[in-house]
Amino acid sequence: MRQTATPTVNVRAHRMVVQAGDWRYHFDRTGRFLFGVRAHEVVRRGLDDRVVQVRTQAGAGITGRTYRTLNPEEKAAFYRRVYALARASLDSLPATEAARWRALLEGWTPEALAADAQAFRQVYLPISILPPDQYHALVVQITHGCSYNRCLFCDFYRDRRFHIKSEDELQVHLDRLQRFMGPRIADRSGVFLGDGNALVVPTGKLLTMMELVRERLGSSVGQDFYTFMDTFTLEHKTPEDLRRIYEQGLRTVYTGLETGSNRLRAFLRKPGTAEEAVAAMNRLKEAGYRIGVILMVGVGGPKFAREHLAATRQALNGIHFTPGDLVYLSPFVDPHDTGYDEQARAHALGAFTDEQTREELARWRRALASLPAKVTLYSIREHLYA
Numbered sequence: 001m002r003q004t005a006t007p008t009v010n011v012r013a014h015r016m017v018v019q020a021g022d023w024r025y026h027f028d029r030t031g032r033f034l035f036g037v038r039a040h041e042v043v044r045r046g047l048d049d050r051v052v053q054v055r056t057q058a059g060a061g062i063t064g065r066t067y068r069t070l071n072p073e074e075k076a077a078f079y080r081r082v083y084a085l086a087r088a089s090l091d092s093l094p095a096t097e098a099a100r101w102r103a104l105l106e107g108w109t110p111e112a113l114a115a116d117a118q119a120f121r122q123v124y125l126p127i128s129i130l131p132p133d134q135y136h137a138l139v140v141q142i143t144h145g146c147s148y149n150r151c152l153f154c155d156f157y158r159d160r161r162f163h164i165k166s167e168d169e170l171q172v173h174l175d176r177l178q179r180f181m182g183p184r185i186a187d188r189s190g191v192f193l194g195d196g197n198a199l200v201v202p203t204g205k206l207l208t209m210m211e212l213v214r215e216r217l218g219s220s221v222g223q224d225f226y227t228f229m230d231t232f233t234l235e236h237k238t239p240e241d242l243r244r245i246y247e248q249g250l251r252t253v254y255t256g257l258e259t260g261s262n263r264l265r266a267f268l269r270k271p272g273t274a275e276e277a278v279a280a281m282n283r284l285k286e287a288g289y290r291i292g293v294i295l296m297v298g299v300g301g302p303k304f305a306r307e308h309l310a311a312t313r314q315a316l317n318g319i320h321f322t323p324g325d326l327v328y329l330s331p332f333v334d335p336h337d338t339g340y341d342e343q344a345r346a347h348a349l350g351a352f353t354d355e356q357t358r359e360e361l362a363r364w365r366r367a368l369a370s371l372p373a374k375v376t377l378y379s380i381r382e383h384l385y386a
């Protein structure tokens with residue numbers, strides 16, 4: 001991350017981009033560091049003040065990436081370096097603009113960035129996961145956690161009880177969120193309704209909450225809504241409910257099908273059958289929604305591999321996809337704290353090496369290439385709400 005050439009700056013769409021050697025560092029409109037990028041390496045800051053370095057290997061794909069969270073000393077040194085580069089780059093801007101950016105940048109010491117993360121934690125419970133195309137949405141936690149919270153492979157919400165916010169709680173959340181985000185709200189594209197399965201909120205209440213969010217955040221941010229859905233609670237929504245929610249602005253729903261194998265689903269303690277999950281997704285399609293279907297490649301290990309792919313292929317064939325829908329291939333990451341390990345050992349499932357996971361992903365890509373939806377990769381290890 002070192003460079004010696006004189007840095008230059010470019011201001012685009014309220015962002016500052018500093019070019020220093022082969023690195024480009026991005027800062028938001030308030031001067032907060034967002035990310036730095038060069039060939040085969042990205043360093044990203046989350047709003048929780050984690051700074052994660054991602055390195056890629058040419059030709060190794062998603063499984064060849066390495067992730068490292070900078071420790072506090074490395075992070076402070078990194079911030080000092082990039083902010084020094086940013087300040088040094090300002091001479092290439094007109095004087096008044098340079099002065100404005102200098103004042104913004106000077107406020108962001110490592111300590112100020114840590115304090116900013118404290119403020120972030122006053123607004124949100126941890127944002128445990130988002131779909132990869134929603135990292136730039138504005139998350140509004142209308143619920144906390146997951147109403148089921150017992151899938152064997154998932155530890156995203158084990159730290160909290162499921163809770164639907166009251167209107168007063170949502171008002172407080174939105175107050176804090178507006179204070180924290182300030183003018184940056186305008187840089188967000190759409191609203192992601194958290195946490196794990198917000199579509200479980202009763203329809204009348206969900207519509208009221210969406211209305212409130214739109215009123216408070218403005219229709220430019222609150223025009224499009226997104227959320228996760230578990231497939232086993234959609235039975236509480238009638239076609240009329242789904243239509244009203246769609247008309248209120250929720251147009252895209254992401255769901256973890258994980259696998260089409262009912263034996264593997266049972267092992268994973270995923271409620272309901274694959275057939276029921278497919279029926280739920282088709283109900284969304286009939287109501288006009290765009291869907292993102294998440295599949296966990298490698299879960300169940302080599303023992304389930306053939307059945308997992310064959311049954312998932314069959315399940316996907318039953319979904320009435322339309323152009324714009326997405327299918328995510330997500331390499332399985334063992335959470336190590338949910339009992340998956342012990343159960344996998346007890347059932348002699350085995351586990352894939354990175355190289356085998358790469359081969360599995362390639363096999364799945366080939367097998368799903370003819371689907372009418374776009375098939376894309378999704379690494380949960382890349383998640384960082386920034």
Ligand code: SF4
Nearest residue numbers: 146149150151154196
């Ligand atoms: S339904 Fe989704 S969020 Fe809830 S435990 Fe299962 S995988 Fe996790």
